[in-house]
Amino acid sequence: SQKIEQNSEALNIQEGKTATLTCNYTNYSPAYLQWYRQDPGRGPVFLLLIRENEKEKRKERLKVTFDTTLKQSLFHITASQPADSATYLCALDNSNGGATNKLIFGTGTLLAVQP
Amino acid sequence: KAGVTQTPRYLIKTRGQQVTLSCSPISGHRSVSWYQQTPGQGLQFLFEYFSETQRNKGNFPGRFSGRQFSNSRSEMNVSTLELGDSALYLCASNRDRDAEAFFGQGTRLTVV
Numbered sequence: 382s383q384k385i386e387q388n389s390e391a392l393n394i395q396e397g398k399t400a401t402l403t404c405n406y407t408n409y410s411p412a413y414l415q416w417y418r419q420d421p422g423r424g425p426v427f428l429l430l431i432r433e434n435e436k437e438k439r440k441e442r443l444k445v446t447f448d449t450t451l452k453q454s455l456f457h458i459t460a461s462q463p464a465d466s467a468t469y470l471c472a473l474d475n476s477n478g479g480a481t482n483k484l485i486f487g488t489g490t491l492l493a494v495q496p
Numbered sequence: 497k498a499g500v501t502q503t504p505r506y507l508i509k510t511r512g513q514q515v516t517l518s519c520s521p522i523s524g525h526r527s528v529s530w531y532q533q534t535p536g537q538g539l540q541f542l543f544e545y546f547s548e549t550q551r552n553k554g555n556f557p558g559r560f561s562g563r564q565f566s567n568s569r570s571e572m573n574v575s576t577l578e579l580g581d582s583a584l585y586l587c588a589s590n591r592d593r594d595a596e597a598f599f600g601q602g603t604r605l606t607v608v
Contacts, residue, residue, distance in 0.1 A: 415596060424500075424586050424599030425539070470539065472597075481552040482527050482590045484597065486539035 384408065385487040387471060393493045394461055402456040402490045404471035409485070411473040414447055416456050419468045419489070428469075429456075461494045468492070498522065502587050502600035509607050514575040517603045521568050521589030527551075528570040529597065530562060533584040542585075545570050577607045 388403035404414070413432045417425035431438045431447045431454070438445050444457040458465050468491045472484040501520040509515050521528050530542040541554040545564035562572040568589075574581055584604050588597035 417599075422602075422604075424588075424602050425597075427596035427598065430596055472539075475541075476552075481546075482529055482544055482588075482595075482597065483541050483552045483554075484529075485541065486531075488538045 385471065385473060385485060387469075387487040387490045389490060390488075391491040391493065393495060396462060396494055396496050398461055400458040400461050400465070400492055400494070402469050402471075402492070404454040404456070404487055406452050406473055409452070409473055409475070410449075411475070413474045414445075414454050415472045415484070416443075416445055416454075417470045417472060419470060425470055458492075461492075463494045463496050466492055466494050500587055500589050500598050500600035502585075502603050504603060505601060506604045507606070509577050509605065511577055511579060511607055513577050514573060515577060515605060516571055516573045517585055517587075517605075519570045519572075519587030519589075519600060521570070521587075522591075522598055525589035525591050525598070526568055527590040527592075528564055528568060529588045529590070530570070530572050531586045531588065532556070533586060533602070534582075539586070542572065574605075579607050581605065582607045 385406045415430045416428045419425040429445045431445050442459045446455045468489040470489045471487045475483045475485045503518045527546045529544040531539050533539045544552045548564045559575045564570045584602045586602045587600045
C-alpha cells in the first residue's frame with residue numbers, strides 16, 4: 382500500500398542551527414512533492430514545490446531536495462528562528478498523471494526551535 | 497486578494513445529525529478539494545471538484561458528499577454523523593494542476 386513517513390514526530394533544535402526534516406515514501410511515483418507549514422488551529426500554508434525532474438529547490442532560508450531513486454525528500458531550514466516552530470507536512474501528488482489535484486500528506490514533523 | 501474562506505469556523509453537532517460546510521475559493525481558482533484532519537489519521541483527501549464536477553474521491557463512506565456551484569464555491573455534507581467524524585475539515589483551492597494548494601482556516605466539527 383502507499384505510505385508516506387516523516388522522520389519523527391518532533392524535532393528540537395537550537396536557534397541559528399539548520400533543521401533537516403525527512404519525507405520517505407513507498408509505492409508512489411509522484412510527479413511532484415510539496416512542503417507545507419501548519420500552525421495550531423490553522424490550515425496548512427504552502428512553502429515549496431519540487432518536480433520529479435528537479436534535484437533541488439531553494440527559497441530564502443528554505444531548501445528542498447527530491448531523490449526519486451531513494452524515494453525521499455529532505456527539507457532544510459537554515460539559520461532557524463523560534464518563529465519557524467510549527468508542524469511541517471510533506472505532500473505528494475497522487476494523480477497518477479491524471480487531471481486532478483489529489484495530494485497525499487505525511488503525518489508531519491513538529492519542529493521546535495529553542496531560543 | 498482574498499484567501500480561501502470556510503464557514504463556519506466551529507460547529508458542534510449531535511450523533512445522527514447532518515452538517516453542511518461551505519468553502520469559497522480564491523477568485524479564479526476552479527479546483528476545490530476537501531480534506532479531513534484528525535490527530536490519528538492526519539490529513540486525508542475527501543474529494544476534489546473542478547468546474548462543478550467531482551474529479552476525484554478519497555476512501556470515505558457515502559455519508560460524505562459534496563458539490564460545487566457555478567461560481568466555484570463548494571459545500572460538503574456529512575449525513576448521519578458519528579463520533580469519529582469529529583475533525584478539522586479543510587478546503588483547498590488550486591489555480592491549476594501541479595500548483596500549490598491554498599488552504600482555508602478549516603471548520604472544526606465536534607460530534608457529541
